[in-house]
Amino acid sequence: MTQELFARYSFLLDRTARKVKQYAQQQFKQGEFEVTVDQWLVLKNLSENGLMSQTELANLVFKDHPTLTRIIDLLCKKGYVERIPHPQDRRSFQVHLTQSGLAKVAELKPKVLEIREKAWENLNETDFEEFKRILNTIYQNLDGQTIDD
Amino acid sequence: MTQELFARYSFLLDRTARKVKQYAQQQFKQGEFEVTVDQWLVLKNLSENGLMSQTELANLVFKDHPTLTRIIDLLCKKGYVERIPHPQDRRSFQVHLTQSGLAKVAELKPKVLEIREKAWENLNETDFEEFKRILNTIYQNLDGQTIDD
């Protein structure tokens, strides 16, 4: 029975994901990036996609609404992001980067790529494709929905 | 340049790890397991290793000391675990499962394995070995220390 063996994936997955986030966060802190890893994810997606409602943004970064609300709150406080009332729908906001936010993204983008690269020492592109395939298969197995890429 | 490509691993990894925990937690709730996924990890390791100090336990499950203190607090409240003063070292506790905790582990163990299995649909043992190898390589790249398994 390989059941016991397979069950260890959740432990290794969780441990590695935490290590990846922790490592990046430490580098962010050391480089005085002034944002968290999750805040960076939101900034990056805003810079690539422009004006978006919070719901659209939440779907893009796969975070739930309450979490996104708080991240946006923090990014607003820091002056990187603004909420604009939606012209047609008064329930909704459109979120966008400020000048300061745009500058922050431009400044951090290359630095983040460099930080992310460290994890792939001793691994190649085939490993990456395998890794992506397995991660996405697991995600789909538990999600029941189709995902892209 | 494959830098941009590689950088996506962190997003996929984080997303999948969250999905795995979320799925398990939902099943735990639906089955009225009365513990969280992280609390289960601690119970399981206690059942496999017997009496341990909190520091030993923290190293085993790769959680930091404050996090473990709080998880133990909750498990004590639920009556699954007890702190026993260490006979030689008055700074330290030895943590162990109560009768109720032992019964809980026995009850949940097969159910958890079943829940964990779901993620591996459409994947085989080779995939698992690859996955484990890549996860551990990433961990080591960012940790700088040797790990077992």
Add this chain to the structure above:
DNA sequence: TACCAATTGTTAGTATGACAAATATATGAA
């Protein structure tokens, strides 16, 4: 038009995670 279900975003509560600092105790060196 009036109603009602669905949608958008927020708030609150609990758990976890990372990190810093505090407390109590232990240990080794002078």
Add this chain to the structure above:
DNA sequence: TTCATATATTTGTCATACTAACAATTGGTA
């Protein structure tokens, strides 16, 4: 013995995740 240092655990703070409940608004439909 005494003091500096190390270790075990706890406490505090901030950020994130998930759930549930809520307010405001929208849109379809009777």
